[in-house]
Amino acid sequence: MGRSPCCAKVGLNRGPWSVHEDQILTSYIKTHGEGKWRNLPQKAGLRRCGKSCRLRWLNYLRPDIKRGNISKEEEELIIRLHKLLGNRWSLIAGRLPGRTDNEIKNYWNTNMSKKLQGKKAQKQFNTTKDKNPEEVPQEKKLDRTHVFQTRAVRCTKVILPFQEGNQMYTNNLELALDGKRSPPFSPQRFMDESSNFLMDFEIGELFMSDVLNSDVLQVHCDGIQATDNEGENNSSACSDNLFLGNEMLQDSPNKALFESNGALELQKLCSFLDSEDEWIESQ
DNA sequence: AATTCTTCCAACCGCCAAGTT
DNA sequence: AAACTTGGCGGTTGGAAGAAT
Numbered sequence: 396m397g398r399s400p401c402c403a404k405v406g407l408n409r410g411p412w413s414v415h416e417d418q419i420l421t422s423y424i425k426t427h428g429e430g431k432w433r434n435l436p437q438k439a440g441l442r443r444c445g446k447s448c449r450l451r452w453l454n455y456l457r458p459d460i461k462r463g464n465i466s467k468e469e470e471e472l473i474i475r476l477h478k479l480l481g482n483r484w485s486l487i488a489g490r491l492p493g494r495t496d497n498e499i500k501n502y503w504n505t506n507m508s509k510k511l512q513g514k515k516a517q518k519q520f521n522t523t524k525d526k527n528p529e530e531v532p533q534e535k536k537l538d539r540t541h542v543f544q545t546r547a548v549r550c551t552k553v554i555l556p557f558q559e560g561n562q563m564y565t566n567n568l569e570l571a572l573d574g575k576r577s578p579p580f581s582p583q584r585f586m587d588e589s590s591n592f593l594m595d596f597e598i599g600e601l602f603m604s605d606v607l608n609s610d611v612l613q614v615h616c617d618g619i620q621a622t623d624n625e626g627e628n629n630s631s632a633c634s635d636n637l638f639l640g641n642e643m644l645q646d647s648p649n650k651a652l653f654e655s656n657g658a659l660e661l662q663k664l665c666s667f668l669d670s671e672d673e674w675i676e677s678q
Numbered sequence: 679a680a681t682t683c684t685t686c687c688a689a690c691c692g693c694c695a696a697g698t699t
Numbered sequence: 700a701a702a703c704t705t706g707g708c709g710g711t712t713g714g715a716a717g718a719a720t
Contacts, residue, residue, distance in 0.1 A: 412689090432706070446690085446707095449706075450689065482710085483708090485708060496708075501687050504686090504687095681719105682719080684719085685717080687713105687715095699703075699704090
């Protein structure tokens with residue numbers, strides 16, 4: 396049932412790697428280089444699955460792996476990057492030389508998640524997530540300052556929509572989707588407007604390209620319906636804020652908050668907008 | 679000293695996207 | 700265009716080690 400395994404597991408070693416296996420793998424990769432993981436075990440004479448070899452090399456045997464505890468500076472960076480990117484461990488690891496995504500993920504799960512427990516947003520989410528949407532009183536539905544957490548999903552484009560005057564960003568978005576206009580994005584203005592937040596991230600080509608390639612969708616929204624962690628429609632959120640991941644870059648006139656936790660699919664965004672329009676019309 | 683509980687992290691798993699045939 | 704392969708990712712697990720009883 397389901398997907399076939401990546402390789403025939405019969406007769407393969409599992410569990411912790413022995414010193415001897417490490418030596419074989421290291422020696423083979425030093426000679427032949429990385430890649431071709433599927434065939435590597437056979438060629439190297441290892442009774443391991445290719446995936447397992449890849450993981451062992453990337454997370455443990457690579458010569459540039461940094462050993463030892465996460466420093467205070469690294470921890471601060473992890474927190475900031477997590478705020479920005481969510482659970483995109485490989486992206487976070489990419490900005491911490493010598494650290495692996497697995498290591499950072501483990502560190503986060505064992506240390507940081509504890510420290511950050513009890514956050515207001517999480518608390519608020521938890522108090523409402525179990526309720527049947529039908530049971531939510533109407534005044535709650537109308538509460539556009541309601542804070543909730545959405546599940547991060549990948550999107551294929553980055554949109555950095557800026558509002559010019561009262562122009563609805565949706566106009567720009569639709570045109571961008573139709574290919575009639577570039578996504579409404581001005582790097583210079585983006586940096587100007589968000590300089591306080593981004594200052595600590597060494598703004599530069601590298602960072603900007605990271606952002607642009609990171610699937611992070613920034614939404615400057617004027618009314619958008621989102622789903623909660625359970626994938627159910629939640630109450631509407633209205634915001635004049637600009638977000639980078641979870642980070643609010645501008646104060647909203649109505650102090651409303653929409654947390655996208657990193658990303659929304661463009662298709663979902665469009666359907667949210669449609670449903671939001673219907674909702675507004677029905678009021 | 680023995681047992682139970684908790685923490686930590688290496689390794690595994692399934693899914694996905696990109697590349698190839 | 701469809702099927703298949705491959706590499707990469709994030710979530711989860713299991714067991715070793717340490718702490719508590």
